Amino acid sequence: MKKTFCVTLALIFTLALSACGKTDAPAPAVSGSTPSDTPVVSVPNAGSQPGQSPSSCTFDPALFGGKLQSCAYAGNGTLFVLADKLYLYDTGTSSVLATAEAPLRDFEAQAIDGGYVLSGMGDSGMMAYIYDSSLSLKKEIAVNELLQGDFVVSETGGAAASTDGKKLAFAALGGLYLYDLESGSLTTLLDVAQNAGTASISISMLNGAAFAQNNSQIVFFGSGSSIPAADGEEDFSIHGSVAVDGSSLKLTKPSGYEMEEMQSSVSRLFFPQAFTQADGTLLWVDRATGSANTLSFSASDEGKDGVYVSEQGNYVATAVLDGSLTVRVYDVASGELAATEVIENSDPAYFYRIPRIYLLDGAKTAVVVLGGSIDELDTLVSVFEF
Numbered sequence: 504m505k506k507t508f509c510v511t512l513a514l515i516f517t518l519a520l521s522a523c524g525k526t527d528a529p530a531p532a533v534s535g536s537t538p539s540d541t542p543v544v545s546v547p548n549a550g551s552q553p554g555q556s557p558s559s560c561t562f563d564p565a566l567f568g569g570k571l572q573s574c575a576y577a578g579n580g581t582l583f584v585l586a587d588k589l590y591l592y593d594t595g596t597s598s599v600l601a602t603a604e605a606p607l608r609d610f611e612a613q614a615i616d617g618g619y620v621l622s623g624m625g626d627s628g629m630m631a632y633i634y635d636s637s638l639s640l641k642k643e644i645a646v647n648e649l650l651q652g653d654f655v656v657s658e659t660g661g662a663a664a665s666t667d668g669k670k671l672a673f674a675a676l677g678g679l680y681l682y683d684l685e686s687g688s689l690t691t692l693l694d695v696a697q698n699a700g701t702a703s704i705s706i707s708m709l710n711g712a713a714f715a716q717n718n719s720q721i722v723f724f725g726s727g728s729s730i731p732a733a734d735g736e737e738d739f740s741i742h743g744s745v746a747v748d749g750s751s752l753k754l755t756k757p758s759g760y761e762m763e764e765m766q767s768s769v770s771r772l773f774f775p776q777a778f779t780q781a782d783g784t785l786l787w788v789d790r791a792t793g794s795a796n797t798l799s800f801s802a803s804d805e806g807k808d809g810v811y812v813s814e815q816g817n818y819v820a821t822a823v824l825d826g827s828l829t830v831r832v833y834d835v836a837s838g839e840l841a842a843t844e845v846i847e848n849s850d851p852a853y854f855y856r857i858p859r860i861y862l863l864d865g866a867k868t869a870v871v872v873l874g875g876s877i878d879e880l881d882t883l884v885s886v887f888e889f
Contacts, residue, residue: 556580556815556865557595562886566592566599571882572875573859575621576814578614580863582870583621585610591638594863594870601638606630611659613767615668622646622662629655631662631671633684642684646673649689653677660711660765665718670747672721674709679723681747692721692749704754705730707738711765713772715790720744720751722772722788724765727754742774742786744793755795757786768816771835781807785819787835798838801831813862818889820860820869828854830871832862832889842889846871853883862889 557580564571569587577583577591581600584590585608591601607630610623618635628647634640646662647654653675655661663672672692673680679693693699699706709725727741740762743754763777774786783803788795800806800821809822816835823829828846833839848854852874859872868888874880 557593557863558865560594560863560866560868560870560886560888561597562594562870562884563597564882564884566590566597570875570878571872571884573609573872574861574870575610575612576614576861577612577619578814580814580865582861583612583619589638594866594868601636603634603638603640606632606640606643609658611662613664615664615666617668620662620664620668620671622664624658629661629673631664633668644671644682649673649682650675650677650680653680657710657764660713660724660767663711663713663721663767665714667718670714670718672712672714674712674723674725676708679709679712679721679745681721690749692745692747693723693752699752700727700730701752701754703730704728704741704756706741706743706754710762713765713767713790715744715772715788716793717791718747720746720793722765722790722793724762724774727756742788742795753793757795760784760786762786766810766812768812768814771812771816773810773812773816773819775810776806778807781805785810787816790816798833798835800833801840805831809857809860811860811862813864815864817864818862818867820862822858822860824854824857826851826854828858828871828873830858830860830869830887832869841867842869842887844869844871844885844887844889846873846885848873848883850880852877852880 567584567586567590572585575583580594582592584592589603589605590599593600607623610621613620622631631644633642655673655675661674671682678691678695681690681692704727707726707728709723712721712723715722722744724742726738728738741754741756745752761777761780762774766773770790772788783800783805785798805821808824811820820830820832830844832842834841861870871885873883875882
């Protein structure tokens with residue numbers, strides 16, 4: 504087992520540049536109040552080009568001003584980095600491709616044809632921002648105003664974009680909606696008040712949605728109840744799919760599995776369990792075929808401290824917090840454990856909250872961000888290969 508030590512700022516300035524490779528002790532970086540607070544983590548691969556999935560990774564927090572808070576996948580080995588502003592960063596060339604004012608403190612990002620969709624909770628509820636490839640803002644949507652009386656309450660998966668950038672889907676309290684960005688039309692695909700469901704399951708609530716099967720289907724998750732109602736039965740977790748024309752509704756009740764969120768990748772959709780119910784398994788759905796599968800972790804309670812999927816969906820990481828951070832990376836196709844990394848620091852406050860972990864498939868590199876959501880701490884960034 505390798506160990507990565509999150510050292511103090513004074514020690515970091517003595518470190519030389521290091522590549523994003525598998526070493527015995529890769530040196531993490533600190534993102535403080537100014538760009539000069541953060542040293543370079545690694546040197547870039549000169550052969551990488553923007554737009555390609557790079558075979559190596561460079562993460563240089565010194566390129567970002569202010570406190571580094573979080574990242575999000577932007578496609579082909581690029582990341583959105585949220586700091587004093589929003590940065591579009593290429594990990595293969597260690598270069599900032601574009602910047603913009605940060606629209607939200609926390610957000611999800613989806614790459615679409617010719618640009619990006621960022622969504623998250625703002626002061627007036629769920630917001631969606633449409634950008635072109637240079638991060639010029641093209642459209643801003645106040646989702647709850649658009650739904651006129653219904654509300655998106657889930658920050659994770661509450662808003663989803665089709666890969667062609669023509670449609671948005673919203674999973675709201677009252678149902679599932681499809682919004683056509685070109686025509687401005689809004690269609691209700693599932694109406695909870697009208698007893699949406701199948702012959703055996705009634706939908707009670709929707710918590711997240713994503714496009715699948717070449718944008719022809721929308722996969723969603725939430726809660727439901729049995730038809731006919733069973734005495735003493737509480738609502739249970741469900742996942743399902745429906746065609747974009749509202750037909751072909753399918754619902755599934757995973758036995759004994761309580762879903763907390765839906766995480767999207769290019770090829771797969773993942774449904775981590777509620778942390779109180781984590782049993783060391785992870786449900787996932789193939790985005791192309793709709794087939795459901797299960798990944799088993801090394802320990803029976805693994806997953807309660809965070810589950811993180813890679814950009815393409817080929818890998819999953821788990822966090823285990825116990826005075827330090829243990830990161831385990833799994834190959835989804837084979838189910839095998841690909842790597843285990845331990846990250847330590849003398850300040851236990853870094854391990855009071857779950858980390859942010861980003862897995863880059865092409866480079867087989869993990870970027871771990873600790874303390875990004877804690878204002879009183881400098882952000883620690885650790886990078887390792889798996």
